[in-house]
Amino acid sequence: MIKAILIFNNHGKPRLIRFYQYFAEDMQQQIIRETFHLVSKRDDNVCNFLEGGSLIGGSDYKLIYRHYATLYFVFCVDSSESELGILDLIQNMLLFTTVCNFVMQVFVETLDKCFENVCELDLIFHMDKVHYILQEVVMGGMVLETNMNEIVAQVELQNRMEKSEGGLSAAPARAVSAVKNMNLPEIPRNINIGDINIKVPSLSPF
């Protein structure tokens, strides 16, 4: 059902890319660009169901998206529930919108819980962790779990397993969270680097 989940910022820079159907690398980048182009033209407040571009499987897919501060969360949804295409998109429209909106909400709430007031920086620096969280929500393009507490619990347990193994990949995670708490100027919440200008307010609670 879900062909792809994309998170990118207001400038179209990818923050998380997950395809549930095979696409070659250059195609993936093109899809990201095209999706950003479609989504960034829209009003923020308008509900968020729109035709997809031409690249993913033709015209039979739709984009469901939400705009949170500096980030776009986009679900690219297939027309059919199953690959047999028995149910058509119109019939599924309402359900997809509702489900995807909800799943997006669950995902973001989970991120918020796991990262303590998540912001774009967290997604930037912890791309892998975000993937792990997503993996507990959506699997193979289908919704796996919608209970936020359950998801958070599972993710925390796995993170603990990593930490207990020690090793080098755990270290950066600890360091970053420590640094965050110390409020060092090295990781400011407003970053101005040349033409990259990122304001990172905390995402509003839901």
Next chain:
Amino acid sequence: MPAPIRLRELIRTIRTARTQAEEREMIQKECAAIRSSFREEDNTYRCRNVAKLLYMHMLGYPAHFGQLECLKLIASQKFTDKRIGYLGAMLLLDERQDVHLLMTNCIKNDLNHSTQYVQGLSLCTLGCMGSSEMCRDLAGEVEKLLKTSNSYLRKKAALCAVHVIRKVPELMEMFLPATKNLLSEKNHGEILHTSVVLLTEMCERSPDMLSHFRKLVPQLVRILKNLIMSGYSPEHDVSGISDPFLQVRILRLLRILGKGDDDSSEAMNDILAQVATNTETSKNVGNAILYETVLTIMDIKSESGLRVLAINILGRFLLNNDKNIRYVALTSLLKTVQTDHNAVQRHRSTIVDCLKDLDVSIKRRAMELSFALVNGNNIRGMMKELLYFLDSCDPDFKADCASGIFLAAEKYAPSKRWHIDTVMRVLTTAGSYVRDDSVPNLIQLITNSVEMHAYTVQRLYKALLDDISQQPLVQVASWCIGEYGDLLVSGQCEEEEPIQVDALEDEVLDVLEGLLVSNLSTPVTRAYSLTAIMKLSTRFSSVNRIKKVVSIYGSSIDVELQQRAVEYNANDLLDLLGGNDVVPVIQTTVPTKPASAGGELLDLLGDLSLTGIPPMTAYNKNGLKIEFTFERSNPSPNIAVITIHATNSTEADMTEFVFQAAVPKTFQLQLLSPSSNVVPALNQGSVTQVIRVLNPQKQQLRMRIKLTYTHKGSPVQDLAEVNNFPPQSWQ
């Protein structure tokens, strides 16, 4: 070799790049470092390097050289390694690369791992990207996990099984035993959810499975009932509704199972009614459930009360603020309008209101649905709305809407006058969008409405006075005026309130002539106008004016017009020998198409054969000699084809030469175009022209001819009678 930099270090560095080129340079540098590190086969830093690779891959840089490394990570004993390794495999690999098969063994081992999270990782990976071969090899392991009591693994196994079935449908049977307890009472939450997904997949793919699983209907009904009846459960509550997505999944499965099956359908009737009436609709989640319920009710064999309930839900949806919901409701109503016509009729006014919606897709649906709802009882009211819609809708719709209105009017018109009025309204408001084939249909309609002819022609004439740009209107109006012009100028009207139309003959002809010359008129319209003018010669008294107009078009570049004009003229020359002084003028300009419109007639006549009729001299005066040669057509002996040859023996050319002829009333004559209008001096050439004479009564052929030309600067005109036709030419 220094330790490879950390992921966050790399990210920070890349973010300092000011240009794309700078970024690329940094990435390339780091890739080189990573490659060397991989070559060193260093286990310690492998996961860090792969993490960095995945980041770079997200930015769009090639990372395929890391594929094998992912496999090595998967094979590692450390959970950290496996975690990033599996993620890398899912992001970088797919079944197109042979490399992926190397994963199979690792996944097999990990599916049986002692740690559930490792099992979870391998299930996830298999369920996302497992190829057919991998699925075949590992289906057994998945099936085992489907029966585990561990809920975390069971739900993953269910979705993994869905993937396996999609890849290798023949393996479906294998999962059958495991499905026995999927819906058991002990299970709740996401296990049920994913189980229902698995069952749905199996039922959709196999009719046998479908029959097999029909026995689950009572269990599904029970689960659904519990969900609705149960109190607040924070774990699965969404906007006050218990586990709405499980409800939806179950409703869908019920739909599949109940379709075409009486018993199953009956077993679910009650619960469907309950869901339909008890679901809270203030949030979209509730609406999603209601909509799924409606779809299920429509698909299964439900009792009529239930169907009415469903349609009423759709009717309520039409009032929802969310346009998606309105659209979806209209689409569903359109699907069911034939089978549940009366129930849908009750929502007619809401549907008609949707014609005024802002959204284009909704308007279109509403239009289609409105047409489907028109019947003899509501035709007047509906037509009002539809005509109003026609006025204001997008041009894209107008053609369809006009066609729909014509159809509806034809079927249900309460009176002829109403019908004509409706047609008029469409022609005047959307005249340019009306389809071409409507014009003959409308003409037919008008013809058949005998008692309305005067009314119709007067209204149409009035419309023409206002606007001549809409071609279908103009064409129908022209036709009517041609046919009923007498009624038009007489001012009579069948209706009690006559239309105030002062139409004098000359004014009417002005209008029609205006159409002929207007840039707005298409060739077809011109043809209609010309024909109308010609017809009026039998109804109006201003015949002269008509003839003048018509003859202008005798040499029109437009072949259609030319043909009509010439045929008209041919008929008209019959009057000449009756003592009528007026001689029709045929322009001297040589038409650009020498094969004139009458040429087809020549073809129809078949072969011409020289029959040995001797030529004759018809005229010889002042140096101008005109000879006639004869041919008779074989299949039609009544037609004599005469070719005139005009020669000039004087020393000056005869220019602007025009030959005209007239025959008695019992004959019909057709004059084709001359070869030129200059008769060269001193017999250096001739002007030829073909005359065809139809002589059905085989009377003696007589002809009066008129010649005009300019000779030495002075105009010359002469009339003559030709009586010396050889008998063979007319017998």
